[in-house]
Amino acid sequence: MKVEEALQILKDNGFKYTGKREEMIRICAAEKRYLSAKDIMERIKELYPTLSFDTVYRNISTFVELGILEETELDGEGKFRLACSADGHHHHHVICMECGKTSSLPGCPMNIMAAVPDDFEVTGHKFEVYGTCKDCVSHTN
Amino acid sequence: MKVEEALQILKDNGFKYTGKREEMIRICAAEKRYLSAKDIMERIKELYPTLSFDTVYRNISTFVELGILEETELDGEGKFRLACSADGHHHHHVICMECGKTSSLPGCPMNIMAAVPDDFEVTGHKFEVYGTCKDCVSHTN
DNA sequence: CCTTAAATCGGATTTGTTCTGATTTGATTT
DNA sequence: AAATCAAATCAGAACAAATCCGATTTAAGG
Structure with missing residues (x-):
């Protein structure tokens, strides 16, 4: 956006x-x-x-x-x-826990995961991968 | 556990x-x-x-x-x-936003997702599906 | 038992966030 | 351009979750 x-x-x-x-x-x-x-x-x-x-x-x-x-x-x-998901297709992020920097992940696990138990009405989901970005690893800031 | x-x-x-x-x-x-x-x-x-x-x-x-x-x-x-992941294999949950009830999901998207950008050192991830469980839908409590 | 470090208490403090009532400001109308 | 009005902002109070602190109690080992 x-x-x-x-x-x-x-x-x-x-x-x-x-x-x-x-x-x-x-x-x-x-x-x-x-x-x-x-x-x-x-x-x-x-x-x-x-x-x-x-x-x-x-x-x-x-x-x-x-x-x-x-x-x-x-x-x-x-x-x-x-917001960036709004732009194109729905996707998720890797997030650096040090600085908050993000990088997009291709695809969404909801498409490929087996069905959710049918005693739940799904209203949303969250898939986030956490890590440390290159900058924060090297500088240890 | x-x-x-x-x-x-x-x-x-x-x-x-x-x-x-x-x-x-x-x-x-x-x-x-x-x-x-x-x-x-x-x-x-x-x-x-x-x-x-x-x-x-x-x-x-x-x-x-x-x-x-x-x-x-x-x-x-x-x-x-x-903790329940500790018991057997690593897995994730559907969580009812009303009452917190959980149900296990088979598998983990990390296995099937394409690789994470290599400028991140992955330290963790979160995959949660949110919804309303049958009880909370019907009772609207 | 005695001792000691760990656990608990109770209340104060901190932190992130929201609320409230008064004031200011952007957009619309005269 | 001035008047109007609702929306936006301000400053600080209030709030809720979580943590910290010094004093007291208690579990576990000698």
Whole structure:
């Protein structure tokens, strides 16, 4: 997803344009990486030093609801990245536990796994591979 | 895993036997279901009405470290169940988002997925299917 | 028993997140 | 361009899950 697309989605859904929202989206678009609310706060401080964390959290929820951001939960913290599954085909990620960097995995195990027990109505699934990316292995940062 | 096994693991690793620990394990062994720390607290209140949540949390961590409990995170909360992957072969679960009930899935997608990008050192993975179990669908409780 | 390290208690603290009420701002209407 | 109004933001309070802390109790081995 691109920044312009995301802004269009906001507009189409009757949300107002604000520089803060655009900047939040830009920050997420800048890296193929899961960011925490805190990460976003840090990065946005340069442009909007007084932005309150309420605004960050509220906008994040809006973005997630609109499918602009994808969410996961690592180490008891919500982490977010610009939606990419929306673009093309549904897929999953390898995620670096150090820095949040992601890389796409081809395909989805739901297609190939044997059927789910029929006493469950499936509403979703999560497949994530965890690891350490090359950068984080070498630098041990 | 059985209660006796779990107690043996504790002993083998130099942890003391306490009735509270045994009861916590019994509670988890009683259901094929993920429980939150709060759930465990509630259930243990019958036998040990004054148990402090510090003890519950600390023991849970110990159990997870020793492989007695398996952990996942749902709705921003840690959830725990008696380890079962340890018993036989590695596998995954369907989890009811209402009540935490689980059912085993055959196999693991890691076996059949194409290779992970080689700029990641894989340290783990998570594959969970979410849904609503028959009971929770019908009762809408 | 005695001793000692481990376990527990109870409450304070921390952390991530959400809520609240007052204020500001973007978009629309006059 | 000014007025209007709902939406967005602010600042801090409130919240929930989890952890930390010093004091007390207890299990296990000598």
